[in-house]
Amino acid sequence: MERFTDKRDTIYSFQDEFLLQCPSCQSCAIVRRIDPEDVSSFAPRRFSCKACGTSKDWSERKIVRSWYGQPVDDYFHYPLWLKVPCCGQMLWAYNLQHLDFIEAFVRAELRERKPDEQSGWSNRSLFSRLPKWMQSRKNREAILKAIAKIRQSV
Numbered sequence: 001m002e003r004f005t006d007k008r009d010t011i012y013s014f015q016d017e018f019l020l021q022c023p024s025c026q027s028c029a030i031v032r033r034i035d036p037e038d039v040s041s042f043a044p045r046r047f048s049c050k051a052c053g054t055s056k057d058w059s060e061r062k063i064v065r066s067w068y069g070q071p072v073d074d075y076f077h078y079p080l081w082l083k084v085p086c087c088g089q090m091l092w093a094y095n096l097q098h099l100d101f102i103e104a105f106v107r108a109e110l111r112e113r114k115p116d117e118q119s120g121w122s123n124r125s126l127f128s129r130l131p132k133w134m135q136s137r138k139n140r141e142a143i144l145k146a147i148a149k150i151r152q153s154v
């Protein structure tokens with residue numbers, strides 16, 4: 001039996017990189033921190049598309065996130081690259097690490113959660129914020145197939 005232990009990842013853990021669809025040429029493009037050493041959520045970001053050479057910088061004081069809303073990145077609000085319709089919903093991930101996380105969650109037969117030693121149970125944990133349909137055992141096979149399909153697009 002596979003076990004899945006919530007390592008208290010939050011959505012913030014997956015902000016290092018976003019794979020996006022370039023709005024100019026529809027190719028797969030990327031958003032990264034301009035300074036890789038600056039780990040702040042508000043560190044300036046750069047969008048760059050290798051296919052058409054588009055490059056754009058982000059430096060603002062505010063992030064608008066739509067976790068249950070549109071599958072777009074937090075900074076430029078461009079469409080995410082890693083997405084596929086699944087179970088009447090849209091399955092999406094910011095990047096491959098995020099996709100790995102979702103896959104590990106869905107694969108796990110036994111899900112464990114441990115309260116944080118300092119703050120106790122917290123719904124900031126990404127684990128507890130995955131939508132209900134992803135947590136449903138009956139959707140398991142369909143979700144794993146959808147994830148495999150997304151991987152082929154990278």
Ligand SMILES: [Zn+2]
Pocket residue numbers: 022023024025026027029049050051052053054
């Ligand atoms: Zn482009």
